[in-house]
Amino acid sequence: MQTVVLLRLSRYASPGMAFVFTLLSLGQQKPQSVPGIYLNQKRIMLRRFLHNTCILVLCLAAVSPVFTQSQTKEGYAIKNVNVIPMDQERIIPGQTVIVEDGVITKIGPNINPGRKVAIIDGGGKWLIPGFFDMHVHFFYEQGEHNNTCEAELKMMLANGMTTARILAGHPAYLDARRKVSVGVWPGPELIIASPQLVGKWPWPPDFKNYEIVDSKDKAEAAVHRFKREGYEAIKITFMVKAEVYDAIIESARKEGIRVTGHVGPLVKLPRALKTGQQIEHMDEFIEMLLPDTSYNHGQSVSDMNIWRKEAWATVPFLDEDKIPALVTAVKNAGIYVSPTNYFFVSTFGEPMTEEQIKKTAGYRYIPSVIKKERWQNWDHYIKNAPPEASRRRYVQLRKQMAYQLWRAGVPLMAGSDSPEFFVVQGFSLHDELEMFVRSGLTPFASLQTATINPAKYLGVDKQKGTIGPGKQALMLLLDKNPLEDIKNTNTINTVFMGKKWYDKATIEKMLAEAAQILGK
């Protein structure tokens, strides 16, 4: 009865991480997760930037990436464009946007850009801020551990991601951040969370993007070390005990670094809400919908319990009327939430068919070794899938929770949790935005989750997340209006990344290069 089936998918570290391994019948064991926080990056970033610049300035001169637009002018002007600044729900038609030295300097209807700047015709197109994806991983920690970060970053950038938060850290990702920051690699600006803090690691120790913290001392030491090593948040995933969780939170507070991640059944939501942890996946939210009289507390389809058939048996008893109280508690905690609903819905709630999966835009970019694992897991899940009625209700509750959180004013952030199952970086960010709209958010509110909301959370909203004078030129030129149909975020014509821009042909080239490396 109490067997533990570990199905190895990807090995990792996301909520998904958990997903990577299928825990079917867990008996007394409860996988767990914990919170996270981000912080005070400016000082670190400046120090890191100076350091990186010194190291890599020589490389820069030598390795001018072939796929970026070469710039002979002093800046650029996007002419006659419909600006969606994302400061409020509005479109300002017929604008000229001037960018100098990577910063937006002027916006207006009748600006003469002068002869020194390159001209980009924005006629009939829409300009929106570049996207943040607040929950991303690399394939490196999965499959055969090939470091294909460079190709993956191109894929992210080509899909309009101008900032990515990598949620299970590794020294190789700190290196990737450095290469991007000095322009050696094209890619989104990277925010790297620490290796994930876990209570246990029951899988092979073949890729060290985790740290086992089973005591307060270990928690303190880990937080201190990761802060020192330059990680920008502490990531908690699973099986962390409550007292160790408290030690992580306290150490992170002292170190001035935020905590982000899972909340597991050993910690439970009320404890996490008190700490201000930024919560991924709405972990333990569904647990709060169990009736007070239930004997199944700790057994809901939350966190890693999603793999347990017994947990799915609790779904018919979940009480939708408890959502408002849950939402109030989350609202009062003042936290940001990344639901990562597309991943959960497309993998567990409404699992895609083989045909649907193969048609997804990201499928060809999944390395073959990883694809093989994914199909084994998909096959296993499909053959053992929970009843359809439960899955439908699960989807409906997840959407309801996201919708009601939004209505109550809880700031939501787009997180794809890619690459997980068949959810691929870049492409899946658009799926997550569409999922928000399917849950009842307006297209504008959905766009906020990938622009101004994460910018505010990260404390960079003076520089990023909206379009206006003084902001960094992180922008996307779209062929179609995303406020009309959120799917139009897919119509990317040009990605602006500060001083550089990537036009349609360059985007196609980056994707082709990524497919060649990844699709082997």
Ligand SMILES: [Zn+2]
């Ligand atoms: Zn993850």
